[in-house]
Amino acid sequence: MDWECCxxxxxxxxxxxxxxxEGEEDLYGSQRRRVVEKCVECPRFKNDLARMKAEGxxxxxxxxxxxxxxQEQKSQMGAMLSFLNSKTxxxxxxxxxxxxxxxxxxxxxxxxxxxxxxxxxxxxxxxRAFLLMTDKERRNIKGYLGVGxxxxxxxxxxxEDISRSxxxxxxxAKNFQKTKLTSxxxxxHDILEQLTVPLADQGHIFNRALQGKKPILVENxxxxxxxxxxxxxxxxxxxxxxxxxxxxxxxVGIIIADNCITHKPITLQDMQxxxxxxxxxxxxxxxxxxxxxxxxxxxxxxxxxQKLFEQQALIVKMEKMALVGKITSSIAHSIRNPLMxxxxxxxxxxxxxxxxxxxxxxxxxxxxxxxxxxxxxxEVLDYSESLFPVMDFxxxxxxxxxxxxxxxxxxxxxGVVLVSELSPDLPMVKIDYKQIGYCIKxxxxxxxxxxAPGGELRVASQKDASGVLLVITDTGPPMSEEDQExxxxxxxxxxxxxxxxxxxxCRTILERQGSSLTLxxxxxxxxxxxxxxxxxxxxx
Amino acid sequence: xxxxxxxxxxANIRLLYSQELSxxxxxxxxxxxxxxxxxxxxxxxxxxxxxxxxxxxxxxIDLLQRIVKERQNLPVILCTAFSCYKDDFSAWLAEGxxxxxxxxxxxxxxxxxxxxxxxxxxxxxx
Numbered sequence: 001m002d003w004e005c006c007x008x009x010x011x012x013x014x015x016x017x018x019x020x021x022e023g024e025e026d027l028y029g030s031q032r033r034r035v036v037e038k039c040v041e042c043p044r045f046k047n048d049l050a051r052m053k054a055e056g057x058x059x060x061x062x063x064x065x066x067x068x069x070x071q072e073q074k075s076q077m078g079a080m081l082s083f084l085n086s087k088t089x090x091x092x093x094x095x096x097x098x099x100x101x102x103x104x105x106x107x108x109x110x111x112x113x114x115x116x117x118x119x120x121x122x123x124x125x126x127x128r129a130f131l132l133m134t135d136k137e138r139r140n141i142k143g144y145l146g147v148g149x150x151x152x153x154x155x156x157x158x159x160e161d162i163s164r165s166x167x168x169x170x171x172x173a174k175n176f177q178k179t180k181l182t183s184x185x186x187x188x189h190d191i192l193e194q195l196t197v198p199l200a201d202q203g204h205i206f207n208r209a210l211q212g213k214k215p216i217l218v219e220n221x222x223x224x225x226x227x228x229x230x231x232x233x234x235x236x237x238x239x240x241x242x243x244x245x246x247x248x249x250x251x252v253g254i255i256i257a258d259n260c261i262t263h264k265p266i267t268l269q270d271m272q273x274x275x276x277x278x279x280x281x282x283x284x285x286x287x288x289x290x291x292x293x294x295x296x297x298x299x300x301x302x303x304x305x306q307k308l309f310e311q312q313a314l315i316v317k318m319e320k321m322a323l324v325g326k327i328t329s330s331i332a333h334s335i336r337n338p339l340m341x342x343x344x345x346x347x348x349x350x351x352x353x354x355x356x357x358x359x360x361x362x363x364x365x366x367x368x369x370x371x372x373x374x375x376x377x378x379e380v381l382d383y384s385e386s387l388f389p390v391m392d393f394x395x396x397x398x399x400x401x402x403x404x405x406x407x408x409x410x411x412x413x414x415g416v417v418l419v420s421e422l423s424p425d426l427p428m429v430k431i432d433y434k435q436i437g438y439c440i441k442x443x444x445x446x447x448x449x450x451x452a453p454g455g456e457l458r459v460a461s462q463k464d465a466s467g468v469l470l471v472i473t474d475t476g477p478p479m480s481e482e483d484q485e486x487x488x489x490x491x492x493x494x495x496x497x498x499x500x501x502x503x504x505x506c507r508t509i510l511e512r513q514g515s516s517l518t519l520x521x522x523x524x525x526x527x528x529x530x531x532x533x534x535x536x537x538x539x540x
Numbered sequence: 541x542x543x544x545x546x547x548x549x550x551a552n553i554r555l556l557y558s559q560e561l562s563x564x565x566x567x568x569x570x571x572x573x574x575x576x577x578x579x580x581x582x583x584x585x586x587x588x589x590x591x592x593x594x595x596x597x598x599x600x601i602d603l604l605q606r607i608v609k610e611r612q613n614l615p616v617i618l619c620t621a622f623s624c625y626k627d628d629f630s631a632w633l634a635e636g637x638x639x640x641x642x643x644x645x646x647x648x649x650x651x652x653x654x655x656x657x658x659x660x661x662x663x664x665x666x
Binding site for chain 2: 332336337338339341345346347348370374378
């Protein structure tokens with residue numbers, strides 16, 4: 001018979017069947033495959049069957065049943081194949097992602113992989129995802145990162161970029177971490193800020209998902225009175241998935257995923273796939289954040305260790321200085337006695353010598369030089385004593401008053417007006433009483449030396465943000481910057497004993513005690529010496 | 541004339557003290573050690589003692605403590621090369637503290653001050 005469809009022919013010409021497309025040319029020569037794949041669904045074949053029935057063919061009543069069953073089986077097979085394909089893709093994808101998640105200890109890498117996997121077409125293909133992390137200290141769940149396009153335009157651009165590139169998921173994640181993570185962290189700032197929820201709010205959907213350890217799919221949120229409309233409004237979608245992240249019974253966080261651009265429904269399968277994925281993500285996130293904390297602790301430990309080393313070095317230095325101090329002190333003391341004898345007898349001889357004795361000038365030189373050497377010795381001893389301050393809390397005003405009383409005779413002799421402005425109610429300062437007393441005495445004496453009779457010396461104490469200030473001002477000629485520098489250069493740099501090391505020593509003493517000395521000259525005249533003293537315990 | 545006991549283990553310093561203080565009109569007796577000083581204190585009466593802190597076999601501070609204990613009326617001035625002892629509580633037992641110097645004016649002033657104070661106290665008591 002001459003049938004309309006090609007089902008009865010072993011071989012057909014290229015144009016015999018319009019349903020055979022490009023790439024299916026081998027069907028022309030294979031009758032069996034052609035019938036199974038094309039003819040059973042071909043309208044021409046249906047016409048042939050109708051003809052068979054009209055002509056009373058014995059199989060014409062039976063064939064439709066067989067065909068219907070075949071088509072159903074075929075469609076089921078197709079669905080299964082598609083399911084298997086999707087599962088295969090999912091397993092492949094999960095394996096790829098798991099490999100990274102299992103090995104990564106970098107929280108940014110974990111985040112990049114997880115969020116790319118959820119939003120990339122090669123992954124779960126959701127349009128947008130938000131990650132919320134639990135903050136155990138603040139006892140809340142807090143928005144941390146949002147990934148995805150903000151609008152159609154961005155979505156279109158991103159998807160086009162991705163479709164043009166042939167990146168694997170791992171490469172996509174890497175690219176994301178490198179180029180987008182920082183900007184994505186701020187992109188959804190407005191939404192993330194509104195997603196903070198206390199862990200104690202048991203009724204909230206986040207806590208319900210964490211409590212039940214199961215994802216919650218929210219559909220038609222804006223029209224369903226039983227659902228949380230607030231969250232839907234914040235997200236701007238009425239269908240979204242809330243996925244809990246739980247690792248070893250610990251609540252790590254929440255992932256919210258939605259299709260805000262395509263509005264494609266979230267299927268049960270999407271939900272199951274994401275649920276499988278949530279476990280390694282939660283585990284990796286927890287591990288990475290633990291690692292971060294560990295790193296912080298390691299850094300702290302390293303710093304502590306470094307400080308310990310520094311302290312050790314300081315102790316060694318102090319010991320060396322102590323030894324130097326001891327030697328210096330011992331030498332100075334053994335020199336002082338003979339020096340006293342030399343200078344003392346020279347004075348005795350000088351007293352006894354006649355005014356016109358030509359040897360008198362020699363004796364005067366001995367007396368002068370011996371006195372000069374004694375001054376140097378005193379400075380050396382003062383310095384070696386300054387190495388070991390005895391710190392305690394003292395009343396600065398009392399120390400200043402006592403020092404000024406000691407110097408009152410000198411001030412009077414110089415014809416200088418002393419103005420004392422000591423602020424009452426000052427906190428106690430932590431100082432070595434004797435050493436700071438020496439510093440005040442030295443500074444006042446230096447200021448006095450710059451003042452002509454009638455000049456003014458002002459001594460003021462006042463409270464400062466971090467301690468107490470003692471400001472000594474004179475109305476003498478302003479010192480040049482060079483003079484200021486040379487006067488206050490650190491003692492160990494100058495080391496010019498007996499050539500006016502007073503202020504340098506003061507500065508060294510003050511700095512050793514955690515205090516400071518600054519010197520400023522006013523162009524209009526006068527110099528200001530400022531000592532800043534500490535009121536609380538500071539390491540020296 | 542006030543009688544002073546000067547204790548120092550350096551012979552030259554003892555000599556210097558003797559000369560200078562004698563010139564000031566004092567009757568000066570010297571001792572080279574704590575033992576010698578103790579002997580002199582036993583046999584003679586003094587108005588004031590000038591002690592060095594570092595003596596060969598004994599510390600001047602120990603001697604000072606003994607003097608204060610046994611002879612409460614004898615004022616003591618410590619005269620030493622070490623300024624650091626000034627903060628030593630034991631040194632506070634002394635009436636005065638002078639750091640050794642070729643210019644003995646400070647020591648002379650201090651002796652004058654302490655003796656005047658004693659005289660004043662004695663006058664008030666009598």
